[in-house]
Amino acid sequence: MVYSCSLFHSSLASKSNFPLLHHRNHPKFNRPAPIVISCSSSSTFDPSSTTSSSNNNTPSPQKNRRLADENIRDEARRHRSTAKNTLSAKYVPFNAGPDCTESYSLDEIVYRSRSGGLLDVQHDMEALKKFDGAYWRELFDSRVGKTTWPYGSGVWSKKEWVLPEIDPDDIVSAFEGNSNLFWAERFGKQFLGMNDLWVKHCGISHTGSFKDLGMTVLVSQVNRLRKLKRPVVGVGCASTGDTSAALSAYCAAAGIPSIVFLPANKISIAQLVQPIANGAFVLSIDTDFDGCMKLIREVTAELPIYLANSLNSLRLEGQKTAAIEILQQFDWEVPDWVIVPGGNLGNIYAFYKGFKMCQELGLVDRIPRLVCAQAANANPLYLYYKSEWNEFKAVKANTTFASAIQIGDPVSIDRAVYALKNSNGIVEEATEEELMDAMAQADSTGMFICPHTGVALTALMKLRKSGVIGAGDRTVVVSTAHGLKFTQSKVDYHSKEIPDMACQFANPPMQVKADFGSVMDVLMKYLGDKAPKH
Ligand SMILES: Cc1ncc(COP(=O)(O)O)c(C=O)c1O
Numbered sequence: 001m002v003y004s005c006s007l008f009h010s011s012l013a014s015k016s017n018f019p020l021l022h023h024r025n026h027p028k029f030n031r032p033a034p035i036v037i038s039c040s041s042s043s044t045f046d047p048s049s050t051t052s053s054s055n056n057n058t059p060s061p062q063k064n065r066r067l068a069d070e071n072i073r074d075e076a077r078r079h080r081s082t083a084k085n086t087l088s089a090k091y092v093p094f095n096a097g098p099d100c101t102e103s104y105s106l107d108e109i110v111y112r113s114r115s116g117g118l119l120d121v122q123h124d125m126e127a128l129k130k131f132d133g134a135y136w137r138e139l140f141d142s143r144v145g146k147t148t149w150p151y152g153s154g155v156w157s158k159k160e161w162v163l164p165e166i167d168p169d170d171i172v173s174a175f176e177g178n179s180n181l182f183w184a185e186r187f188g189k190q191f192l193g194m195n196d197l198w199v200k201h202c203g204i205s206h207t208g209s210f211k212d213l214g215m216t217v218l219v220s221q222v223n224r225l226r227k228l229k230r231p232v233v234g235v236g237c238a239s240t241g242d243t244s245a246a247l248s249a250y251c252a253a254a255g256i257p258s259i260v261f262l263p264a265n266k267i268s269i270a271q272l273v274q275p276i277a278n279g280a281f282v283l284s285i286d287t288d289f290d291g292c293m294k295l296i297r298e299v300t301a302e303l304p305i306y307l308a309n310s311l312n313s314l315r316l317e318g319q320k321t322a323a324i325e326i327l328q329q330f331d332w333e334v335p336d337w338v339i340v341p342g343g344n345l346g347n348i349y350a351f352y353k354g355f356k357m358c359q360e361l362g363l364v365d366r367i368p369r370l371v372c373a374q375a376a377n378a379n380p381l382y383l384y385y386k387s388e389w390n391e392f393k394a395v396k397a398n399t400t401f402a403s404a405i406q407i408g409d410p411v412s413i414d415r416a417v418y419a420l421k422n423s424n425g426i427v428e429e430a431t432e433e434e435l436m437d438a439m440a441q442a443d444s445t446g447m448f449i450c451p452h453t454g455v456a457l458t459a460l461m462k463l464r465k466s467g468v469i470g471a472g473d474r475t476v477v478v479s480t481a482h483g484l485k486f487t488q489s490k491v492d493y494h495s496k497e498i499p500d501m502a503c504q505f506a507n508p509p510m511q512v513k514a515d516f517g518s519v520m521d522v523l524m525k526y527l528g529d530k531a532p533k534h
């Protein structure tokens with residue numbers, strides 16, 4: 001099942017004093033009632049430019065956006081406001097009561113609260129609330145689809161809500177995010193009787209998973225810490241294959257050493273080769289993910305290696321932007337359900353946090369119900385939910401085709417429970433056969449999803465069958481990784497080579513002799529079977 005590799009805007013004119021709105025007064029910024037913030041004049045004609053290739057007097061508005069010797073970072077720097085930024089964020093103990101005074105600067109290297117609990121990044125919500133929901137909606141919308149540094153990124157287009165204080169010069173970004181929200185028309189109609197089913201393709205991304213959203217934030221902050229001369233020699237993680245791919249790519253882009261702990265023979269070859277290719281120091285360790293996680297926590301406590309797993313709450317600030325993006329893509333209408341596959345359980349909380357911030361800051365008036373979907377072979381959250389949240393027990397995670405969620409002792413369990421309880425959420429599980437069938441069914445309608453998305457689709461199928469999710473409910477399934485990282489699982493399924501699995505939707509290739517008659521025979525039979533029956 002898993003493979004070894006020996007190698008290894010708005011009405012807010014009165015609030016125009018927002019410090020980041022400096023472009024309002026920029027000579028090149030000539031739109032009426034501007035709301036675009038810190039956005040370069042990338043689509044306006046620059047009369048000062050001397051490098052136009054136009055040989056008549058007609059301005060060429062799309063050309064010469066920057067000075068000839070400028071790159072997009074330089075351009076962003078030239079346009080930067082000198083006004084004081086009034087927004088801020090800090091670490092606080094996760095779910096701490098109103099009386100808690102413990103907090104840490106984001107420039108400190110800290111992963112746990114004094115009592116050993118999880119941390120959370122807390123934004124100055126009063127400062128953010130000085131601007132209404134319409135303001136934020138229009139600001140975020142104005143940045144989509146641009147190449148302005150750093151707002152061309154789906155994550156950094158929400159910078160004020162992510163890391164408001166970081167200098168754009170320190171940001172390490174691959175313009176991640178802005179992922180496709182796919183209308184699963186045929187899958188919804190054919191298999192679920194639904195016509196408002198959507199798949200948020202977070203895995204169609206720089207390194208092929210949603211981890212890019214969090215990693216751009218974490219590595220950017222590391223970049224800043226290193227410039228501040230904090231003791232960070234490298235960045236490390238334990239991984240089931242996607243965190244390591246994202247970490248190594250973003251570190252490589254910034255020239256920062258990365259160290260990855262991988263459970264030997266438990267991740268796909270495509271995932272294994274990613275950190276190798278990006279120059280990470282790769283340790284293949286004879287244990288499972290939970291074993292690797294324990295080791296990296298011990299090691300990062302001793303060595304100047306910064307911890308990149310989602311235990312580090314910085315990651316979730318990036319990941320939460322996928323939730324904001326979903327709302328944005330629906331023109332700020334709230335879907336009824338969002339289904340997320342869960343492993344180490346940071347992402348389900350990230351989605352909750354993104355939706356909740358949008359509600360609290362007046363962009364929307366409610367949040368969707370969340371569903372966390374687990375593989376039955378690695379289902380500690382599901383068991384906890386089934387116990388009506390009475391008793392949490394870590395489990396020994398068994399082998400699953402959804403190898404990236406083969407996790408028995410999730411570090412963000414408390415975050416996940418909080419997210420689910422506060423969103424009237426549900427936990428579901430998927431057996432190996434269910435998740436593989438769901439993946440094959442989705443693929444047969446033109447998708448090419450990963451097994452983890454198969455887990456989420458199984459949860460949807462079960463909740464549709466039980467009537468919990470209605471035929472007309474607007475539902476979003478979060479697809480977390482690219483199917484191309486998990487081709488071996490598809491090969492096994494379509495070859496019907498999986499013990500004790502019927503592989504009922506397998507579509508194996510037909511072996512045919514190299515002669516015209518044989519080819520015609522199989523084609524005639526195929527076309528006969530496919531012909532419409534009258
Ligand atoms: C492809 C994929 N899907 C889902 C998950 C689960 O995310 P989380 O660990 O935040 O629950 C992970 C990683 O754990 C993953 O790599």
Ligand SMILES: N[C@@H](CCOP(=O)(O)O)C(=O)O
Pocket residue numbers: 237238239240241242243244308309310311343344346404405
């Ligand atoms: N699926 C993850 C597991 C680790 O999760 P993290 O979000 O805590 O880093 C991976 O790809 O490694």
